Amino acid sequence: MSAKPPFTDADLNAWVDGRLDADGRAAVDAWLTAHPERARELEDWRKINDRLRTAYEARLHEAVPTHLKTSLPRRRHSLQVAAIVGWLALGGLIGAAGGYRYGSREAPAPAQPSATRSAAAPMDLARRAAIAHAVYSPEQRHPVEVGADQEAHLVAWLSKRLGTPLRVPQLDAQGYHLVGGRLLATDAGPGAQFMYEDVTGERLTLYVSARQAADTGTGFRFAEEQGIAVFYWVDRGFAYALSGKATREVLLPTAEAVYRQLAP
């Protein structure tokens, strides 16, 4: 066997891959001059790189098969995704701004007073509902876990998971029929999303999440970001949000219908 080099595996491989700096390269070159057998070996290693790149080069220039391209999201999906990214970024900014205000006032962060908490919570609710809407509403094959054809089962299942009897608003008068629903993970544990669709395929989602009993109710509120409109409110320990890719004016009558149907 040839002499053990005064270099590590990493050095020799980096020499082969041309990743040494000038000094390192010169040092290895000098040693290789004195060890021709290792020099031939490393030169062969280097040639393997060349051969691989040459042999598989053609793949880079081939037309990409259509089925690979079509597995990518469609335009509509991309827009929804952009909306989610917008929401996430907005949440980060709000969080950062809040933190900054606290930090500038008092050095040790105090426990958040409940007023601050409940003021922050609805914003979070709208953002979460919008994200859930953006994630699931473009879904073609699996928009819901349980379809409207099993509505009784759907309601029983989600009621059991949320620990309270749920009611599913009927929005046929507004032109939307129930597609079905799914279980969601929320900050307060299990949540539910009900999905509705109109004849053109436009979808609305109703987000329901159990909140802490201490939460007081809120009025009817509206948020809109990057094309997703959200009406949201907290009522008797539950948070609701209706989301859709529509304007405030278009969504309002439907949101009011949901609100009325869920009110006692």
Next chain:
Amino acid sequence: MPSQQALLAEIPRLRRYARALTGDAARADDLVQDTLERALGKWLLWRPGNLRAWLMTMMHNLFVNEVRAASAIEYRDDDDLPDAPVRARQTDGLELRDLDRALQALPAEQREVLLLVGLEELAYEEVARITGVPVGTVMSRLSRARGRLRGLLSGAAPHPTSSGKPRLRVVK
């Protein structure tokens, strides 16, 4: 979420790597498709940064699962080349077939490291992150892969086969 344009731009690189990794065009495209689907399923975990490394990591995980499922990691002696596990295509050059065969004779984890470095020209640290092993392990796998491939491609270890079947030999 990476843009559709950004993802499209990565497909040729993914296909080249998958082709060299699997030694088979159809298997390679299946792997690329699975990778894209997984990427779309996990885009919430994506942070703007190195899209290529992120996709390669996903491909690595899928490939490892596939290999594990088929329990195909077998140690092969240099002179014990597979007879015909690689589907030869009319359009594939002899050089490509030789490389395919030799690569498939490497243990999967050595093949991966060799291709990520030698073909894809990724940084050693990046290869370590993608394959989930320390950089030191990357370097030792790389050395072993190169040593072994050199033997396979040079037609070394020329003792005769007992089966009498024709053996792969690079003729220059």
